[in-house]
Amino acid sequence: xxxxxxxxxxYEVGVLPSVDDEHGGVTVEIKEPMDPNNFNMLLRxxxxxxxxxxxxAVWVKLPIKLANxxxxxxxEGFVYHHAEPHYLMLVYWIPKTFSTIPxxxxxxxxIGAIIMNDKREVIDAVxxxxxxxxxxxxxxxLEKHGSLKGTGIWKIPTGILEEGEDIFSGAxxxxxxxxxxxxxxxxxxxxxQRHKSFFKKSDLLFLCxxxxxxxxxxKQDSEIEAAQWMPISEYAxxxxxxxxxxxxxxxxxxxxxxxxxxxxxxxxPISSYFDEHISYLYATRRI
Amino acid sequence: xxxxxxxxxxYEVGVLPSVDDEHGGVTVEIKEPMDPNNFNMLLRxxxxxxxxxxxxAVWVKLPIKLANxxxxxxxEGFVYHHAEPHYLMLVYWIPKTFSTIPxxxxxxxxIGAIIMNDKREVIDAVxxxxxxxxxxxxxxxLEKHGSLKGTGIWKIPTGILEEGEDIFSGAxxxxxxxxxxxxxxxxxxxxxQRHKSFFKKSDLLFLCxxxxxxxxxxKQDSEIEAAQWMPISEYAxxxxxxxxxxxxxxxxxxxxxxxxxxxxxxxxPISSYFDEHISYLYATRRI
Numbered sequence: 001x002x003x004x005x006x007x008x009x010x011y012e013v014g015v016l017p018s019v020d021d022e023h024g025g026v027t028v029e030i031k032e033p034m035d036p037n038n039f040n041m042l043l044r045x046x047x048x049x050x051x052x053x054x055x056x057a058v059w060v061k062l063p064i065k066l067a068n069x070x071x072x073x074x075x076e077g078f079v080y081h082h083a084e085p086h087y088l089m090l091v092y093w094i095p096k097t098f099s100t101i102p103x104x105x106x107x108x109x110x111i112g113a114i115i116m117n118d119k120r121e122v123i124d125a126v127x128x129x130x131x132x133x134x135x136x137x138x139x140x141x142l143e144k145h146g147s148l149k150g151t152g153i154w155k156i157p158t159g160i161l162e163e164g165e166d167i168f169s170g171a172x173x174x175x176x177x178x179x180x181x182x183x184x185x186x187x188x189x190x191x192x193q194r195h196k197s198f199f200k201k202s203d204l205l206f207l208c209x210x211x212x213x214x215x216x217x218x219k220q221d222s223e224i225e226a227a228q229w230m231p232i233s234e235y236a237x238x239x240x241x242x243x244x245x246x247x248x249x250x251x252x253x254x255x256x257x258x259x260x261x262x263x264x265x266x267x268x269p270i271s272s273y274f275d276e277h278i279s280y281l282y283a284t285r286r287i
Numbered sequence: 288x289x290x291x292x293x294x295x296x297x298y299e300v301g302v303l304p305s306v307d308d309e310h311g312g313v314t315v316e317i318k319e320p321m322d323p324n325n326f327n328m329l330l331r332x333x334x335x336x337x338x339x340x341x342x343x344a345v346w347v348k349l350p351i352k353l354a355n356x357x358x359x360x361x362x363e364g365f366v367y368h369h370a371e372p373h374y375l376m377l378v379y380w381i382p383k384t385f386s387t388i389p390x391x392x393x394x395x396x397x398i399g400a401i402i403m404n405d406k407r408e409v410i411d412a413v414x415x416x417x418x419x420x421x422x423x424x425x426x427x428x429l430e431k432h433g434s435l436k437g438t439g440i441w442k443i444p445t446g447i448l449e450e451g452e453d454i455f456s457g458a459x460x461x462x463x464x465x466x467x468x469x470x471x472x473x474x475x476x477x478x479x480q481r482h483k484s485f486f487k488k489s490d491l492l493f494l495c496x497x498x499x500x501x502x503x504x505x506k507q508d509s510e511i512e513a514a515q516w517m518p519i520s521e522y523a524x525x526x527x528x529x530x531x532x533x534x535x536x537x538x539x540x541x542x543x544x545x546x547x548x549x550x551x552x553x554x555x556p557i558s559s560y561f562d563e564h565i566s567y568l569y570a571t572r573r574i
Contacts, residue, residue: 067361074354080375082486083367084391088375089486098509100432102485103447104371105392109491145387160390164482164489190552190570195451198389199369199376202451204396204491222385246557249568262571265477265552270533281536283477284549 016046018058023100025057026050030066040072047076051094057101058092107193108203109161111171114250115139115183115210116258117229136258137229139212141178144225153238154230156250158205166280168267171208179227180218183210188282189253189264192246207250209257209264232258303333305345310387312344313337317353327359334363338381344388345379395484396448397492398458399533401541402426402470402499404516423545424516426499428465431512440525441517443537445492453567455554458495466514467505470497475569476540476551479533494537496544496551519545 018026028046030039043060050058060073064086078090082104093099117137140154148155159174161167168185175183186209197203219227236251256262265282305313315333317326330347337345347360351373365377369391380386404424427441435442446461448454455472462470473496484490506514523538543549552569 064361064367067358070357071354074351079372080351080370081372082488083370083375084487085366085368088367088370098432103395105395105488106448106450107394107396107491108390108392109394109489145385161393163393163487166482167480190568192557192566192568193454194566195453195564200371200450201369201392202396204394246566246568249557249570253570264571270479270536277482279479279481279533281477281479281533283536283540284551 014042014045015049016042018046018050021057021059023057024055025059026055027059027061029061030069031063033066034069036068036072039069040076043073043076047092047094056093056095057099058094060090060092061087062090063087106202108197108201109167109170110158110203110205111161111167111174112156112158112205112207112246112250113139113171113175113183113210114156114189114207114254114257115175115181115212116232116254117212117215118258136232136254138232138235138254139175139179139181139217139227140230140235141219141227142225144223154228154235155247156207157227166267167206167208167282168280171206171210175210178220178224180214180216180220182213184213185210185267187264187266189257189262190249205246207246207253301329301332302336303329305333305337308344308346310344311342312346313342314346314348316348317356318350320353321356323355323359326356327363330360330363334379334381343380343382344386345381347377347379348374349377350374393489394480395488395490396454396457397445397490398448398454398461399443399445399492399494399537400426400458400462400470400497401443401476401494401537401544402462402468402497403519403541403545404499404502405545423519423541425519425522425541426462426466426468426504426514427517427522428506428514429512431510440534441515441522442534444514453554454493454495454569455567458493458497462497465507465511467501467503467507469500471500472497472554474551474553476544476549477536492533494533494540 016028018028020026047058060078062069062073070088073090078092081089081091083089091101093101115138117139139157141157142152142154143149157175157178159170159178161170167188172183172185175181189207189209191204191206193202193204195202217227232251232254253262263284266285267280267282269278270281271278303315305315307313334345347365349356349360357375360377365379368376368378368388370376378388380388402425404426426444428444429439429441430436444462444465446457446465448457454475459470459472462468476494476496478491478493480489480491482489504514519538519541540549550571553572554567554569556565557568558565
């Protein structure tokens with residue numbers, strides 16, 4: 001019961017339950033259905049209350065099943081902050097001063113996995129003539145979807161990081177899912193930043209070197225048309241036509257790796273000032 | 288006029304104007320106010336129409352001023368895809384098969400700028416005794432906001448990339464804004480990936496080396512309490528207490544840069560297969 005009639009005819013209105021954050025704001029998460037008019041009154045009173053308390057940001061999280069409360073929230077002056085498939089987060093900045101509302105996420109993170117097999121375990125019948133880069137095999141796939149669909153162009157396995165996933169874990173997971181190959185992570189060899197990849201968002205593609213721990217390919221049916229170990233020379237030949245594409249550079253990096261021991265950034269666990277979560281710093285081993 | 292009464296008592300309903308995309312989907316952007324019931328009928332008819340045409344994803348973009356159409360859109364089976372302060376994007380996947388709807392952005396990208404001044408231009412009175420790392424100065428700031436606010440800890444300038452901004456441009460911009468120093472970009476020395484940085488989103492902090500082109504500090508009032516050129520030894524001493532923090536590693540990297548010429552990833556322009564936009568690949572110069 002959020003509203004109580006008093007004897008003198010006026011009434012008391014409750015305040016929406018909220019959780020304080022460490023930056024001076026409050027978060028309200030509405031979980032159960034509520035009448036929009038009732039919600040409107042409660043929200044208005046709550047805003048006055050939080051203003052008096054000197055709060056700055058007010059966050060309202062609405063699950064998609066309560067889409068009927070979006071209009072009311074917007075009418076009280078809230079703007080959208082971010083949305084995921086099943087909720088919408090709105091925010092209201094109370095002070096007249098500089099807003100410290102965190103910016104929305106702007107990038108999607110993808111990995112491209114470079115996995116070389118210089119032992120040629122998979123083609124037993126072939127006599128190893130030399131150990132040059134041209135006898136080294138690269139794990140490649142033909143995709144069922146995506147921009148290279150139907151072109152017949154073989155590419156290194158790529159994939160998108162899941163929420164909260166580390167680059168090194170995502171690379172290992174994607175390779176396992178797409179090709180069945182077990183790997184261990186070595187380093188990030190390069191990365192590409194690209195804009196307007198989807199809507200106005202950008203993406204970062206990390207080219208990662210992984211060492212294969214198994215060699216028998218079991219391809220994923222839903223996303224992959226075919227997968228194979230392909231001589232690097234053959235892979236490179238496909239991509240030479242487009243001089244400056246990232247896949248052409250992937251071939252260059254393979255060659256540099258084999259020829260001169262090109263190294264990239266290796267992950268190391270670090271801590272942060274204000275929490276005990278471990279995060280990873282990717283840097284060259286020389287520091 | 289979207290609805291037309293016909294002589295036999297039935298009526299024709301229009302289809303919402305849409306733009307085809309190259310992945311088999313359509314996008315509808317509602318710009319002008321519309322009665323929710325009328326919109327509902329149009330959306331329903333349009334969905335049938337697009338299903339017949341074999342379309343896959345239907346995108347509906349609603350500006351915040353049309354928040355009254357959100358509920359209707361959701362009731363027709365749409366889910367949220369992403370939101371920015373002034374619009375909400377919803378999506379409906381028609382086929383029964385594997386969805387190729389692009390994942391939402393998961394990362395915010397920040398830069399940390401390492402700017403060393405081994406010429407000591409700013410302190411003319413000081414006699415240069417040696418050119419070791421301990422006589423090199425580092426550009427540091429005291430922040431008014433953020434996690435180090437009020438701690439008295441000096442840090443390297445940091446900032447968040449704007450929509451569509453390149454890492455190297457963002458680094459140059461942030462340093463100019465916060466300290467007034469002009470710089471040129473050298474390389475990315477390391478990066479850190481951290482999760483749950485805000486809500487369930489992650490962030491990537493790129494530690495960038497820039498070369499100063501000017502030396503007189505003009506600090507930004509809104510975000511910066513103070514800025515100075517500080518001996519690296521003094522900077523490092525502050526951060527030694529927290530052995531594994533990213534700012535401690537920033538000091539290690541400065542020392543490695545001065546002592547052994549530590550290099551990171553330099554940006555080079557590349558193209559992509561399917562568009563003519565230039566993007567940047569960050570890799571070591573050796574490829």
